[in-house]
Amino acid sequence: MKLDRPRRARGVGLVVVLLLGWSIARAVGGRGTIANPAGWPMVRAFATAALHPDVSRSLARLAFVSSGITLAFATIGTALALVIGTVGGVLSSDIWWGDHRFAATICRGCFAIPRALHEVVWGLLLLSCLGLTPLTAILAIGLHYGAITARVTGETLDDTPATAFHALRHAGARRLTALCYGLLPAAAPDLIAYGFYRFECAIRASIVLGMIGAGGLGFQLLLSMQSLRYGEVWTFVYALMVLCGLTDAWSSAVRRRRFRSPRASLVLAALTLAWSLWSLPLDLTRLVSPHTYHLLGDAISHAFPPRPSSHLLSLSADTLAMSILAIAMAFAAALVVALRRGLVSRVVLLLSRAASAPVWTLIALFVLFPGTLPGAVGLAVFNFGVLGRLLGDAIEDLDRAPIAALDAMGARRWSVALYAILPALRPRAITLAAYRWEECVRGTVLVGLVGAGGLGTLLTRQLGAFDYRGVAATLGAFIAVTLVAEWLVRASRDGVSNVSS
Amino acid sequence: MIVALRHVTRRFGERLAVDDVSLDIRASERIALIGPSGAGKTTLLRLINGSLRPTAGDVTVAAARREIGTIDQAFALVDALRVIHNVNAGHLARWSTLRALSSLIVPNERPLAAAVLDRLGIRETIDTRTGDLSGGQRQRVAIARVLIQDPPLVLADEPVSQLDPERAVMVLRLLTSRDGTLIACLHRPDLAREYFGRIIGLRAGRVVFDRPAAQVTPALLTPLYTVAPP
Numbered sequence: 032m033k034l035d036r037p038r039r040a041r042g043v044g045l046v047v048v049l050l051l052g053w054s055i056a057r058a059v060g061g062r063g064t065i066a067n068p069a070g071w072p073m074v075r076a077f078a079t080a081a082l083h084p085d086v087s088r089s090l091a092r093l094a095f096v097s098s099g100i101t102l103a104f105a106t107i108g109t110a111l112a113l114v115i116g117t118v119g120g121v122l123s124s125d126i127w128w129g130d131h132r133f134a135a136t137i138c139r140g141c142f143a144i145p146r147a148l149h150e151v152v153w154g155l156l157l158l159s160c161l162g163l164t165p166l167t168a169i170l171a172i173g174l175h176y177g178a179i180t181a182r183v184t185g186e187t188l189d190d191t192p193a194t195a196f197h198a199l200r201h202a203g204a205r206r207l208t209a210l211c212y213g214l215l216p217a218a219a220p221d222l223i224a225y226g227f228y229r230f231e232c233a234i235r236a237s238i239v240l241g242m243i244g245a246g247g248l249g250f251q252l253l254l255s256m257q258s259l260r261y262g263e264v265w266t267f268v269y270a271l272m273v274l275c276g277l278t279d280a281w282s283s284a285v286r287r288r289r290f291r292s293p294r295a296s297l298v299l300a301a302l303t304l305a306w307s308l309w310s311l312p313l314d315l316t317r318l319v320s321p322h323t324y325h326l327l328g329d330a331i332s333h334a335f336p337p338r339p340s341s342h343l344l345s346l347s348a349d350t351l352a353m354s355i356l357a358i359a360m361a362f363a364a365a366l367v368v369a370l371r372r373g374l375v376s377r378v379v380l381l382l383s384r385a386a387s388a389p390v391w392t393l394i395a396l397f398v399l400f401p402g403t404l405p406g407a408v409g410l411a412v413f414n415f416g417v418l419g420r421l422l423g424d425a426i427e428d429l430d431r432a433p434i435a436a437l438d439a440m441g442a443r444r445w446s447v448a449l450y451a452i453l454p455a456l457r458p459r460a461i462t463l464a465a466y467r468w469e470e471c472v473r474g475t476v477l478v479g480l481v482g483a484g485g486l487g488t489l490l491t492r493q494l495g496a497f498d499y500r501g502v503a504a505t506l507g508a509f510i511a512v513t514l515v516a517e518w519l520v521r522a523s524r525d526g527v528s529n530v531s532s
Numbered sequence: 533m534i535v536a537l538r539h540v541t542r543r544f545g546e547r548l549a550v551d552d553v554s555l556d557i558r559a560s561e562r563i564a565l566i567g568p569s570g571a572g573k574t575t576l577l578r579l580i581n582g583s584l585r586p587t588a589g590d591v592t593v594a595a596a597r598r599e600i601g602t603i604d605q606a607f608a609l610v611d612a613l614r615v616i617h618n619v620n621a622g623h624l625a626r627w628s629t630l631r632a633l634s635s636l637i638v639p640n641e642r643p644l645a646a647a648v649l650d651r652l653g654i655r656e657t658i659d660t661r662t663g664d665l666s667g668g669q670r671q672r673v674a675i676a677r678v679l680i681q682d683p684p685l686v687l688a689d690e691p692v693s694q695l696d697p698e699r700a701v702m703v704l705r706l707l708t709s710r711d712g713t714l715i716a717c718l719h720r721p722d723l724a725r726e727y728f729g730r731i732i733g734l735r736a737g738r739v740v741f742d743r744p745a746a747q748v749t750p751a752l753l754t755p756l757y758t759v760a761p762p
Contacts, residue, residue: 433608436602441596
């Protein structure tokens with residue numbers, strides 16, 4: 032058994048290297064020109080505009096109002112996701128069902144599809160039934176995030192030591208009581224941290240909502256981007272950074288117990304939610320109106336039987352390659368930045384994740400011809416921002432003693448990283464990278480929609496041509512790719528976790 | 533004088549861990565700090581290696597921080613690395629980053645590491661993951677790392693706490709036979725008398741006695757370990 036462990040880890044490593052090589056070959060091989068040097072002046076113009084954001088009175092006002100809309104969308108969307116995620120998470124945990132584990136498996140299966148499709152896809156699908164209303168935006172965020180939260184919540188509950196839960200059950204407590212008193216208190220810190228993380232995601236999803244036409248910062252940003260007004264773009268990017276930064280500050284204050292009581296946070300959250308519900312006109316009657324279901328039935332009848340495009344297989348492969356390249360670039364850069372944490376790197380990371388993948392892809396498309404590569408670059412910059420932050424937090428949580436010991440010996444900074452930080456960080460880093468890779472796979476649709484390539488671009492074309500049978504087949508391919516990615520991650524984790532345990 | 537303490541006091545909140553201690557330690561001395569738990573031994577070592585600052589008084593050490601090797605009570609090893617790499621970490625102050633990196637792939641100085649581990653009786657663990665070792669084995673890996681580092685001043689916090697009597701003697705012989713200064717906390721007065729030149733008895737953060745080992749009698753030790761204050 033002992034001999035087996037490193038061999039299995041090496042096997043996983045080999046698979047990773049092979050996949051990476053295949054992705055590079057797929058992205059750059061067999062194509063004459065990749066780069067388009069003529070686009071550099073545009074990139075330069077965009078970059079220099081960072082120093083000259085448009086701060087005219089009317090635009091500042093617009094940015095302020097749009098920030099409010101984005102905040103309201105994010106708050107209600109997250110609230111919905113947390114409700115779905117908590118109920119769904121309990122129902123898909125093994126511990127809830129006890130001896131009837133198959134029930135948990137069925138529940139997990141039910142959440143697989145809403146999880147596999149990116150919120151932008153849900154937005155586009157709901158758009159055709161519900162029309163362009165705030166409800167569409169909130170449901171798109173709430174459904175997808177709710178399904179992801181359900182999975183995370185279920186796994187967290189199953190990973191939490193359950194002795195207290197079982198003791199209460201033996202003493203005759205009901206399941207729900209035992210859960211609330213025996214399990215939730217221990218799982219709460221992780222779940223709260225995750226809730227905050229989802230809230231930050233929901234704010235960044237503003238770009239996604241902008242793409243389906245819902246208002247807010249993302250919508251304004253994309254409008255300015257299309258009219259090449261980079262000064263305005265940066266104003267909105269900075270506004271997004273402020274919103275994300277504030278959420279970040281709030282969540283780390285809670286995490287490090289800087290508030291004397293959690294009540295202050297709860298009141299703040301409740302007030303934000305109340306204000307959001309007041310400020311957004313939500314027309315819930317649409318959910319029950321016959322017109323909606325007529326449209327839904329119409330769309331479904333047009334979608335079956337699915338008709339796969341002839342390029343579906345090769346585009347699926349492109350999508351997979353794009354996600355692998357993206358996570359490889361993002362991980363390498365994020366690791367380096369996380370190891371040298373400072374104010375500048377924090378701001379760079381915040382910028383990278385606040386501006387979101389579609390914006391970075393649009394920039395990449397200035398200098399790279401459409402295809403796998405610009406999509407990978409866009410996803411990589413965004414995920415660099417997210418991973419850099421997560422890895423930085425993970426490094427802060429490591430045992431300081433071995434690191435301090437090598438520091439005291441006078442070891443060089445990078446030697447300390449190699450001998451004390453990286454080995455201890457490895458299991459967590461692998462988990463984070465694998466998890467972000469799954470997000471990259473889902474995110475390929477997003478960068479595809481702005482024209483990078485892969486399945487997302489095909490989807491845009493099919494949606495534009497009202498080819499619902501094609502759309503159904505493409506979505507099927509997306510779900511398949513996502514499930515393959517999730518399966519790969521689980522299989523490799525089994526191989527690797529034996530080493531780190 | 534390699535270490536000089538002048539009226540050093542260290543508080544942790546209300547608690548007085550080290551209370552007005554003055555000491556002079558010459559190069560090449562072998563000093564055992566003995567006393568009950570909570571006497572301030574560990575705090576004193578941490579004041580000397582610079583990981584703690586005194587609340588009052590002066591600590592002067594005639595060695596740079598990198599010239600001090602510390603054997604931590606909790607070992608401060610990287611569990612995820614193989615033993616060879618934890619031992620080789622003792623070289624890191626002298627190695628370039630590139631060499632440090634290449635040694636992670638093909639371990640450098642393997643014969644030296646093997647020889648040191650052999651003298652500590654754990655040669656066979658050289659390729660084991662450090663986290664898989666027993667407490668006593670891990671303790672000896674931490675000692676091996678300091679021996680490889682080979683600093684002029686070694687501070688050892690309970691270096692034989694997890695070893696059986698026979699191995700404890702072996703390790704203490706090894707530590708006390710090198711050149712350079714050694715300051716070690718010990719729980720066992722018999723070992724202190726046998727392997728150290730000077731013994732300092734501590735209780736409640738104060739120096740109770742400070743004598744050449746030969747002059748330390750059971751009568752001196754009794755008040756140190758009596759539960760009620762004398």
